[in-house]
Amino acid sequence: MDKVEYLENLSKLKFSEEERTLFETEFDSIIEFVDEISGLELPEGLDTDETIALSELREDEEKPSLTREAVLMNAPKQKDGCYVTPLVVE
Numbered sequence: 096m097d098k099v100e101y102l103e104n105l106s107k108l109k110f111s112e113e114e115r116t117l118f119e120t121e122f123d124s125i126i127e128f129v130d131e132i133s134g135l136e137l138p139e140g141l142d143t144d145e146t147i148a149l150s151e152l153r154e155d156e157e158k159p160s161l162t163r164e165a166v167l168m169n170a171p172k173q174k175d176g177c178y179v180t181p182l183v184v185e
Contacts, residue, residue: 098122 099115099122102108110118163176172179 097119099110099118102118103110167173167176167178170178
């Protein structure tokens with residue numbers, strides 16, 4: 096089973112022959128690029144496992160753009176301040 100057939104089976108999708116050819120070409124291109132990156136020589140002393148400390152990240156800020164009432168104005172059905180949607184799982 097080739098890569099595209101495996102992907103079809105895994106995703107439960109069916110591809111046309113044209114799509115299969117395109118995906119095969121794209122997958123090969125991606126694999127070649129990853130191989131190229133893997134073969135790069137890095138300067139000595141470069142820490143490739145370097146991570147960003149949590150202290151370097153910005154604080155999350157809540158910026159509400161719409162009020163609940165404004166959002167619910169577009170709801171076809173609502174109940175207790177929430178959207179009412181059709182049942183999608185039996």
